[in-house]
Amino acid sequence: MSSFRGGRCGLRVVGSVDHRTTDAFADALETALTWPGDIQVDMQALEFIDLSGVRALARAAARLEDDRRLHVVELAPLLCQVISMVGFDKTPALVVTAQKVPS
Numbered sequence: 514m515s516s517f518r519g520g521r522c523g524l525r526v527v528g529s530v531d532h533r534t535t536d537a538f539a540d541a542l543e544t545a546l547t548w549p550g551d552i553q554v555d556m557q558a559l560e561f562i563d564l565s566g567v568r569a570l571a572r573a574a575a576r577l578e579d580d581r582r583l584h585v586v587e588l589a590p591l592l593c594q595v596i597s598m599v600g601f602d603k604t605p606a607l608v609v610t611a612q613k614v615p616s
Contacts, residue, residue, distance in 0.1 A: 523553030530559070530566030538566055542573040550581065557587035557612065567596060574607035585609045 524545055530538045545552045554570070556562075574583040583606055588596075590611045596602050602609065 522548040522550070523555060525555040525558065526562075527558040529561040530569075531561060531563045532565060535563070535565040535569055539569040539573075542569055546573060546576060551584060552577075552581070553584045553586060555586055556589075556592075559589070559592075562592065564599070567592075567599070567601060571596075571601040571604050571607060574604045577606040579605075582606050582608050587612045590614060 522545065524541055526538070528534075542554075545554075552573075570583065570585060577583060585607065588609055588611055593609050593611045596607075596609055601607060
């Protein structure tokens with residue numbers, strides 16, 4: 514679902530992104546690419562994402578102009594590690610921020 518917070522357009526992902534929903538997720542990211550400025554993808558309500566969903570994020574970020582960023586926020590720390598392990602953290606326009614783990 515799309516949202517607007519803090520002057521930035523964004524997407525809020527709820528539930529799972531897997532082989533059944535990746536196409537819809539990629540379509541939402543494609544729409545977001547047409548918005549001006551940086552894009553925020555809020556993953557706080559994400560329950561699961563498979564590699565095809567992570568690839569969709571990386572592909573969308575790779576298509577952004579040099580001065581724009583795709584900010585993936587509130588991602589589970591383990592998923593941040595997966596993004597790093599597969600090398601998608603090297604995508605210049607992809608900025609990933611982990612959820613804060615309660616102490």
